[in-house]
């Protein structure tokens with residue numbers, strides 16, 4: 374039997390026992406605990422066997438909760454704001470005011486959509502020029518009223534379209550990065566699914582960057598990388614492994630501060646992922662709140678100034 | 689970030705063996721005519737017959753722009769340490785070694801101090817021969833330290849881009865160089881020093897979507913390719929063919945993305961003209 378089947382079987386058994394437990398007045402809790410422990414252990418070792426390509430598939434899993442689910446679960450009174458005041462409203466970017474941990478924050482979130490029709494509407498989280506302008510408008514609002522920024526990243530990349538190029542999407546991404554470097558309020562970015570290249574980093578520059586364990590963050594999509602370096606998109610799995618695009622690697626490279634555990638995986642059980650992300654955001658937000666403007670910006674710029682890896686030339 | 693390999697609609701030729709080749713003549717890929725090499729060099733690497741631009745190495749670019757004997761090389765003696773131990777059909781280490789051998793450079797950029805028609809500046813010039821001019825940790829560090837040098841010496845900073853984007857072989861660290869260069873660029877703003885970005889063939893993807901697009905003044909060399917996403921990717925996405933001039937220097941000018949399109953012959957005087965205002 375495959376490991377996946379074994380795990381499913383165990384899950385079913387536990388579920389059945391739980392139903393029996395409540396129905397017939399039998400005490401099966403010992404049995405349930407035993408099986409649950411076994412399941413956790415098997416899940417853990419299965420997790421350790423996941424390679425980069427498996428994680429890519431999890432990060433893109435159709436049942437993986439989208440950014441709006443996290444906004445609903447974690448914040449209160451979310452009030453979405455619309456439009457960049459010039460080109461239109463980019464629905465790939467959900468953003469607005471919210472109450473979080475007792476204070477007003479600005480949320481900037483790439484939304485892939487929770488189902489097929491939502492995904493059509495949000496263009497699978499692929500932002501256009503107006504989206505990056507909208508993000509900058511929200512950043513300006515945050516700075517003006519001293520609201521911290523929570524940024525949720527989940528995009529295959531910026532939208533490769535004709536109008537996007539006509540509207541200088543590259544320049545808009547550059548300006549968005551620049552804005553996040555100089556902004557005077559605390560910023561936290563969380564990669565919750567796909568962190569797709571420049572389109573992701575444009576809203577991902579932050580004092581703290583965290584990443585859900587089954588999400589990816591990459592300079593290029595594995596398919597795009599395979600097409601260029603292997604001359605074949607079919608080699609995407611190899612490219613994914615070579616790119617080391619998982620949360621653990623991102624942490625080792627010093628790009629991500631913390632990897633958030635998802636338990637069984639956000640696509641299976643949203644609660645654990647949401648709860649752990651919530652804890653991390655609250656902890657980071659409270660730590661950042663102790664710093665003044667100058668300290669915040671200095672630390673942020675020092676962090677990015679030092680990013681990279683090289684050695685003294687050998688020849 | 690896709691590297692642009694589709695050169696069809698651009699009149700920029702990249703003659704790979706230009707430096708090592710002993711031949712006295714070179715064939716223009718645009719008009720097919722044989723041109724005397726020395727004549728080509730004297731003509732700013734522009735075909736005397738049809739006007740096509742030949743690809744400039746970083747060293748050649750510096751020669752065409754910077755006053756003779758004013759250039760001081762400030763490139764840091766660093767190279768990539770292959771942080772991901774990246775392998776595709778070839779190892780990244782091999783690619784690096786080959787590129788270093790061919791270009792006699794540490795990586796795809798040269799940084800130095802010099803003068804343009806007696807206007808002192810710090811200049812960083814990218815070289816497309818070195819893994820497509822791509823930006824990894826070394827390029828990010830060279831641009832950052834070039835900017836810091838300009839700030840220290842209170843000089844204008846000029847970046848001549850020729851890059852397909854972030855370097856895939858250094859993964860996420862390459863992506864972060866977009867942030868690193870953008871962050872360091874702020875020093876120039878704080879010190880009120882001008883940053884002039886010159887986009888040449890090609891200025892695309894991660895480089896276009898960061899430092900190259902953050903100039904106080906942005907010039908495009910005639911024939912430049914300027915854009916974020918690759919032409920093929922866009923065509924596949926929208927299911928239609930893009931016009932021939934899409935993402936060209938003239939397109940960028942019409943869309944208000946650059947301040948001027950400048951002929952290669954005039955780039956030096958144009959830079960001097962702009963620097964004169966600051």
Ligand SMILES: [Zn+2]
Pocket residue numbers: 716717718719720721735736737738739740
């Ligand atoms: Zn010719």
